[in-house]
Amino acid sequence: MDLQTRKLNAIQYLINIQDENLFNKIEETILKSSKKGKRVLKPFTQKQLIERAEKSNKDYVAGKVKTQEQLEIESENW
Secondary structure: OOHHHHHHHHHHHHHHOOOHHHHHHHHHHHHHHHHHOOOOOOOOOHHHHHHHHHHHHHHHHOOOOOOHHHHHHHHHOO
16 A cells, blocks of 8 residues: 555544544554654754864864765765
8 A cells, every 4th residue: 555545544544533532542653753753953053063063173183084975875874
């Protein structure tokens, strides 16, 4: 059964639900699920940006870097 058919079946099931408690549980699950997928992103403060830049510079000087080629090889294994 393809996804489109499954979605239509789920809609039909929801339309026919008469038990409000069951519908509330389904609705709650859907709302929780949609909230999990949304991360709230906050901009960095100026202090955080400076700290990150300083750490990056220290890592670079210490040789803690990877080449583009190394990163491409590593990403092939994701």
